[in-house]
Amino acid sequence: MDVNEILRHVDHTLLSQTAVWEEIRQICDDAVAYRTASVCIPPSFVRQACDYLNGKAAVCTVVGFPNGYTTTAAKEFETKDAIKNGASEIDMVINIGWLKDGKYDLIENEIRTLKEACGENILKVIIETCLLTDEEKVKMCQIVTEAGAEYIKTSTGFAGGGATFEDVKLFSEHVGPDVKIKAAGGISSLEDAEKFLELGADRLGTSRIVKLVKDMK
Known part of the structure; x- marks a missing residue:
């Protein structure tokens, strides 16, 4: 596969707690230079990054990150604030405790609420696969599909595990x-x-x- 084709699918990400503007500015420059799908950055940098990029690259940010257990109202506010600041893509974290408790309606309602807050902007749903059983992953494929989000996402990268080939294959079979x-x-x-x-x-x-x-270059 051509390297440029791979880059076209990359959300160039910096979500470190210690990230500073100079580092955010650099990944913004990289996103433009290498034509990545977006930059994925902390909410506090969204306005500054959007002003800096001036439409040259999409800005993605995170909501309920990384643990997912803030209230739906808090996540809705975060989403609306991020969109107002210029983000065009939102990566939300589900309430994993709700999933473990079988509170599927609450999860679906939360995703629907955040999708409504996103409007025409993209919503990605992080389910944190390293904390879930295969049955829970399949259930989340069904819930994300029903709730109308554009993407299901494997991981935050902050829970001790990340994407696996097996999980992506499982998703592709059930979304x-x-x-x-x-x-x-x-x-x-x-x-x-x-x-x-x-x-x-x-x-x-x-x-x-x-x-x-x-x-490489």
Whole structure:
């Protein structure tokens, strides 16, 4: 697979707690130079990044991140605030405790609420696969499909595990036809990136792919 094709699917990501503007500015520059799908950055940098990019790259941010157990009202406010500040893509974290408790209606309602807050902007639903059973992953494929989000996403990268080939394959077998897949967390080689795309992922959340391409050049 052509390297430029891989880059086109990358959400170039920096979500470190210690991230500073100079680092955010650099990944914005990289996103423009390497034509990635977006930059994925902390909410507090969204307005500054959008002003800096001036439409040259899409800005993605996170909601309920990384643990997912804030209230739906809090996540809705975060979503609306991010959209107002210029974000065009939102990556939300589900309430994993609700999933473990079988409170599927609450999860679906939350996703629907955030999708309504997003409007025409993209909503990706992080389910944190490393904390789930296969049955729970399949159930979330069904809920995300029913709730109308554009993407199901594997991981935050903050829970001790990231994307696996097995999980992306499982997603591809159980999501609806209108739901895309984002693999995130631990994608560290071009070979792995290509394999995730071949298995059905449409987006790759990673900080490393652009660095690898830069090193190649």
